[in-house]
Amino acid sequence: MKLNRLLNSDSRIITDGGLETTLIFHKGIELRSFAAFELLNNPEGREALKSYYQEYIKIARDRNLPFLLETPTWRSNPDWGKKLGYSTEELFEVNKFAVSFFKEMLDGENDLISGCLGPRGDGYQPGVQMSVDEAKGYHVTQIQAFKEAGADLVSAITMNYLEEAVGITLAAKEQGIPVVISFTVETDGKLPSGLSLAEAIQENDRLTESYPAYFMVNCAHPKHFSSVFESSENWIGRIKGVRANASLKSHAELDESETLDEGDKVLLANCYVELDRLLPELRVIGGCCGTDHSHIEKVVEGLV
Template identity: 50%
Template sequence: MTEFRDNLPQLSGELFLTDAGLETWLVFQRGVELRHFAAFELLATSGGRQLLREYYLPFLNMAAREGAGFVLETPTWRASPDWGDKLGYSGAEIALINRQSVRFMAEIAYCVPGAARTVLSGNIGPRGDGYVASLSMTAAEAEDYHALQIGAFATSGSDMVSAITMTNVPEAIGIARAAGKARMPLVLSFTVETDGRLPDGQPLGEAILATDAAAATRPAYYMVNCAHPEHFAHVLETGDGWRERIRGVRANASRLSHAELDEAETLDEGNPAELGELYRGLRRLLPNLSVLGGCCGTDHRHVEAIFGACRAAA
């Protein structure tokens, strides 16, 4: 799908869908035990690959049915060197897993009639915990760390890279530099706490502007993920020059904080219809918001409600 690399179709402003909370769907709705939240391990078995098909295909069929584009993310949020080491994989094995994930996702996309506007994205996560900014890195260290995973995507047919649940600016800058050197379009998604600030306390707008200023190749656009809309809508009410850079949202269904979610033993699914209406409100605050999906606790029902509310508003 390399024809999209230099001209991502979701930049047109048309509505695009993406998926939801893969890991929480697997754990709470399918009873899968994920080591360190690593969904990529399912790629190793036929049963695991079938579970991934059951998760992704309804989203792709929804997009095809509604005439919307789709950003298809690989299940590789944890497929980076440190997490791979914790799980017993070498760096070479992790690189191979990332390349194999792109091929597997491409096979899924080709199974869906009408899914021609599917953008295949190599998904990467933070080096540390996605809920806390506990691991301090320089931008140079982050660039070196994430280069392996980004390089694997660049050589396996991925159209872009998505860095999801970023907690701090130095890591974001390093990822942007690594993606630029690999000539891969990058979408960078920050997560925020209940006060609308990054886990390290930096305001969202400042984080976006600082990343743009320090990266030789700027991200194609930004997203916000793994937070309820009410956690960050208030910070979007003012601020020129950075709100326009946000084109995607993958919100949680739950209003719980990251700390509360980390301790939760049951799934807080929230209310899909309510979440859809909150996204409608976000579109009034974010003039370029067009990529719509979910994060922890969300599934196909939530994304369908989100798309319905936003399409009606459009």
């Protein structure tokens, strides 16, 4: 399998940065409820998305590296879709279309496309928490759409409590498609639910027979979580990707901010170099809120 081959090599895999913050603050595009998938509904929106991804693909191409494209479907699940006026059938089709449309942009033999899914609720705080079985049932239809469209894998981004992450993992396992689980952490390096990153990864692996292809950390600055990797424990090797925020602000501060904090690009790049020392299996390099292609280019320059 291409994904496993790339993960077992020494190659970096480039992915994108903060899709929604880039579209809103740099491109001036209004997104209802942060739902970038709605741009797939019209030619202008599709062109804006293609332009966004092409900037990151160029970073990968210039260095002869694989590119992993995460579909703009973080919000296209039942609850958020209903709020935006989409039926179950319409969501299924938009999730399939997101994969098929962007596959056409990937002409590298080592490129990957991932069906991206987000939490049922808010990305920064757990809110009402589902059981494992509830989460599995909730997310399985979106995962099925990604598989039918030919995604190489699915990625659950900004997971903030264990049960939802486990449910998604089991749904992907049932569908027979590789899955990546990406946890978000607070400034203390713990999940918003209070669970440590080590506990979340180890328990997810225990309950799913280590099904995830790998784990990631996203939507936090490396300064918030790098200290938890000062360890030689086995779970460290399960982390193969980082999509960090540019800003040093907490999630609460970011929620209240009306302007974009682009952070310090040099500091961010230096932090990724330190993460590379701490995470021996780090392969997938990208960004999250506040990062654009210039942040990722700076980071890649320091690592490649």
